Amino acid sequence: MRFAVLGTGEVGRTLGGRLVELGHEVTLGSRTKDNPVALEWATAAAERARAGTFAEAAASAEMVVNAVSGRVALDALRAAGAENLDGKILVDVCNPLAFQDGEARLDPVESDSVGEQIQRAFPHARVVKTLNTVNCQVMVDPGRVPGAHHLFVCGEDAAAKGQVTAMLGEFGWPAERVLDLGGIQAARTVEMYLPLWLTMMRRFGTADFNIEVRRAG
Amino acid sequence: MRFAVLGTGEVGRTLGGRLVELGHEVTLGSRTKDNPVALEWATAAAERARAGTFAEAAASAEMVVNAVSGRVALDALRAAGAENLDGKILVDVCNPLAFQDGEARLDPVESDSVGEQIQRAFPHARVVKTLNTVNCQVMVDPGRVPGAHHLFVCGEDAAAKGQVTAMLGEFGWPAERVLDLGGIQAARTVEMYLPLWLTMMRRFGTADFNIEVRRAG
Numbered sequence: 001m002r003f004a005v006l007g008t009g010e011v012g013r014t015l016g017g018r019l020v021e022l023g024h025e026v027t028l029g030s031r032t033k034d035n036p037v038a039l040e041w042a043t044a045a046a047e048r049a050r051a052g053t054f055a056e057a058a059a060s061a062e063m064v065v066n067a068v069s070g071r072v073a074l075d076a077l078r079a080a081g082a083e084n085l086d087g088k089i090l091v092d093v094c095n096p097l098a099f100q101d102g103e104a105r106l107d108p109v110e111s112d113s114v115g116e117q118i119q120r121a122f123p124h125a126r127v128v129k130t131l132n133t134v135n136c137q138v139m140v141d142p143g144r145v146p147g148a149h150h151l152f153v154c155g156e157d158a159a160a161k162g163q164v165t166a167m168l169g170e171f172g173w174p175a176e177r178v179l180d181l182g183g184i185q186a187a188r189t190v191e192m193y194l195p196l197w198l199t200m201m202r203r204f205g206t207a208d209f210n211i212e213v214r215r216a217g
Numbered sequence: 218m219r220f221a222v223l224g225t226g227e228v229g230r231t232l233g234g235r236l237v238e239l240g241h242e243v244t245l246g247s248r249t250k251d252n253p254v255a256l257e258w259a260t261a262a263a264e265r266a267r268a269g270t271f272a273e274a275a276a277s278a279e280m281v282v283n284a285v286s287g288r289v290a291l292d293a294l295r296a297a298g299a300e301n302l303d304g305k306i307l308v309d310v311c312n313p314l315a316f317q318d319g320e321a322r323l324d325p326v327e328s329d330s331v332g333e334q335i336q337r338a339f340p341h342a343r344v345v346k347t348l349n350t351v352n353c354q355v356m357v358d359p360g361r362v363p364g365a366h367h368l369f370v371c372g373e374d375a376a377a378k379g380q381v382t383a384m385l386g387e388f389g390w391p392a393e394r395v396l397d398l399g400g401i402q403a404a405r406t407v408e409m410y411l412p413l414w415l416t417m418m419r420r421f422g423t424a425d426f427n428i429e430v431r432r433a434g
Contacts, residue, residue: 103328105327105328106327109326109327110322110323110326110327110412111320111322144433145431145432145433146431146432146433147429147431149429149431179417179420180420181416181417181420182416182419182420186416188412189412189413189415189416190413192409192410192412192413193409193410193413195327195405195406195409196406196407196409196410198406199398199399199403199406200396200398200430202399203396203397203398203399204432206432206433206434208432208433208434209430209431209432209433210430210431210432211428211429211430211431212364212366212428212429212430212431213417213426213427213428213429214362214363214364214366214426214427214428214429215362215363215421215423215425215426215427216361216362216363216423216425216426217423217425
């Protein structure tokens with residue numbers, strides 16, 4: 001499949017790199033055409049890997065992954081262009097996190113989420129929120145963490161969630177470990193999990209952890 | 218041990234009932250002396266069970282459990298009286314949850330928590346936040362959920378956290394399943410987990426679930 005991965009940070013490069021390894025065509029999108037990080041990534045990855053602007057990446061893609069920071073996600077997606085997102089699955093993996101005086105803060109929080117903001121701003125994109133509850137190394141290699149630990153998906157489009165679940169399966173997440181939380185409003189609940197994740201990460205001294213949801217029956 | 222359990226709702230009655238079964242003396246505290254729910258609970262439970270005002274309950278207790286709703290916790294604790302809390306372990310199990318137009322909202326959220334508010338308002342109480350991440354039936358009977366799922370504790374007083382962990386052990390939570398998140402500021406991170414918990418509860422159709430934190434190494 002042809003993917004656009006928007007964002008040249010560690011999350012974007014890790015997701016894009018794994019998708020290339022899996023045989024997909026990936027354009028790593030950034031604000032500028034000549035982003036050196038993106039160009040180096042594309043050179044090192046494989047011939048299926050390209051670098052381009054947000055708009056170039058999204059235009060050629062069948063599925064778009066938003067891997068920029070949550071605080072700039074809407075700007076990046078506007079640069080990608082609504083016409084390049086319409087009808088496409090838009091996988092949102094970001095968290096609206098910033099640090100103020102050393103403390104993590106989310107914006108928006110509670111009464112809204114970046115996942116919902118994106119769906120409102122691009123009503124014809126098929127937004128699926130997922131992967132934001134684990135470190136990017138765990139995203140593409142769940143075996144780093146022992147046990148049958150879980151991911152969440154949410155979004156308005158059931159078929160889109162199904163296709164994203166299939167992509168997660170390629171990363172190593174069996175479908176039974178992907179919990180569907182319902183519509184895109186649930187994005188606020190998985191984004192609000194981040195402060196607990198950060199606190200655990202600091203206490204454990206590693207990002208190689210995740211939660212397994214245990215239930216009766 | 219002599220416990221005060223503040224709050225006559227399901228959480229307070231369940232925690233108080235289990236503590237009585239375990240052989241502890243428990244006064245279930247409420248706003249008024251003649252709360253019929255508290256009196257009925259005390260009659261049904263055992264001779265170690267009593268009902269009283271918040272202040273009566275706290276005055277006679279060695280350990281105080283705050284099991285009122287987070288939105289009224291500070292009022293209930295003021296009624297209990299700072300002089301009845303000073304130097305005592307104050308176990309805060311509440312969530313600052315309210316429903317607006319059918320949606321769960323937390324207040325405070327993110328930059329503060331009810332756990333922190335309580336510690337600030339009662340600086341001589343030894344506040345330990347715990348148990349707020351599971352349903353009250355699971356609090357006192359973790360075997361309702363399969364697996365080695367976890368609880369969290371946080372607070373400023375390490376000895377207090379140790380004593381609370383021992384109490385959790387009596388409920389059936391081995392110490393290795395109680396994760397210490399550090400100081401009381403971490404209360405905001407476990408309170409912010411609640412929206413995800415609520416979403417899962419609605420999707421699963423049961424409150425008999427919990428998370429097991431899985432980590433490498």
